[in-house]
Amino acid sequence: MKKSLHFSKYSRVIVVGLFCVSSTFLCAQTKDKVVDQIIEEATEHSQLENYAFELIDVIGPRLVGTPQMKQAHDWVKNSYIGLGFEARNEAYGTWKAWDRGVTTIAMTSPRIQSLEGRQLAWSPATVKKGIEAEVVVLPEATTAAEFKELLKQVKGKFVLISKNTISGRPDHQWKEYATPESYEKYKKEQAEVDGAWAKRISNTGHSLKELPKVLESAGAVGVLMSYWTGIMGANRVFGAETTRIPTVDLSVEDYGLLYRLAEKGQKPRIHVQADSKDLGTTETYNTIAELKGSEKADEYVVLSAHLDSWDGATGATDNGTGIITIMEAARILKKVLPNPKRTILIGNWGSEEQGLNGSRAFVADHPELHDKIQVVLNQDSGTGRIVNLSGQGFLNSYAFLGDWLQAVPEAYKSDLKTTFLGSPSSSGSDHSSFVSVGIPAFMLGSLNWGYGGYTWHTNRDTYDKIVFDDIRSNAILIAILAYKASEADEMVSREKIELPLQKNGDRESWPEVKQPQRIAPK
Known part of the structure; x- marks a missing residue:
């Protein structure tokens, strides 16, 4: 994951919420029973610490091509199956196999x-x-x-x-x-x-x-x-x-x-x-889990995070926290919304660090899903509370994102700044793979916590750097957004903004579709 997020100078910034009654989960109940149940489940029965221990301490670093990466794919797949999801490891290429x-x-x-x-x-x-x-x-x-x-x-x-x-x-x-x-x-x-x-x-x-x-x-x-x-x-x-x-x-x-x-x-x-051991080559995977929808099972809300990491440390904040946060959000949804209107699809991408290869492969290999994806919510920026959400250049993103955010209690969005209409990302993290083909996909940017200098791709990115109160709040926010996206009456608008002129007088172009690297460089 690249350490910085870019927001267009043509954007206008809206601050969502300034008040939180408490730093604990004891916030006022809402008018939405499902939202209340999401908050209760997340605060009373959180599994985040357990997920973090298994993924980060037990499995450890998840460098593409290593035995630990395959172990992580299998653990994620089996964990979702244990929660009642359909799950699979989906191969998309090969990479150099190596053990440190x-x-x-x-x-x-x-x-x-x-x-x-x-x-x-x-x-x-x-x-x-x-x-x-x-x-x-x-x-x-x-x-x-x-x-x-x-x-x-x-x-x-x-x-x-x-x-x-x-x-x-x-x-x-x-x-x-x-x-x-x-x-x-x-x-x-x-x-x-x-x-x-x-x-x-x-x-x-x-x-x-x-x-x-x-x-x-x-x-x-x-x-x-x-x-x-x-x-x-x-x-x-x-x-x-x-x-x-x-x-x-x-x-x-x-x-x-x-x-x-x-x-x-x-x-x-x-x-x-x-x-170290050169083990030849090995298959590379995305791990996909699905909570099947009821009324509109062929339409999808995608929760997105990359499973791989560099291996100077154990990949806790890049991107172990993203993986366990969307796993916790999915677990909560399964508990309180077992029959969502649309299918909740969880994408645990491989080889993001080598150029978004996993998510690009998924987009390339599943063209039949492009017009069936309602929204993609991507988590990949460390351990802090979610504080940035850009409209990514989708003209009406302020409307549907704003509507969904209305259901989120102030305690879980008090620091959140939304940037509409924003500009489309061409790189940085896996949401970009979806944005390039016109799918509304959004990066949920987190509070820094020294991420850029201290843990981003370093030998210090370890379990002890996780701030569990922050990612618990993030799991609640993501679960509520996914719930609202799933239950919306209609598919959201995909209309794009007219991008600004460049210095040479030409108009900026929507990010081009880039193909994944499916074979390791020699």
């Missing part, structure tokens, strides 16, 4: 020290006893031709390819504790380091994405990097570009240690043992 295993990293010279780090996703393993070698900084050249000559220096070595970060303290500490002069000096020095490193990368003639493969071809034994977020302890962990040698991400502290030692001629050495 254990990574151990230690500096062996000029002294012994364990280092904090991990392989990147899909990184190759080391030999059984690991690899010990000297660490060097990426060679500095003035031209691409010179860099090509200097590449012979990396043979048999680990190569540092990230910039050196002067301070491992977050910026807010510098602002709070340093003198103004010291803070400005630090900022200037880091900017100079950043600029020099960007020039060093540019002078290689290769992008940062290409460099690992270049170093691998030149005989390096491993690639070392540090994708620090600026928050103590938090590094982003993505996928490796190498196919024969390991790529390892190190903490900002340990990366800086090796960088300084190498720069000052100490010739540090490290030992890396990475026990």
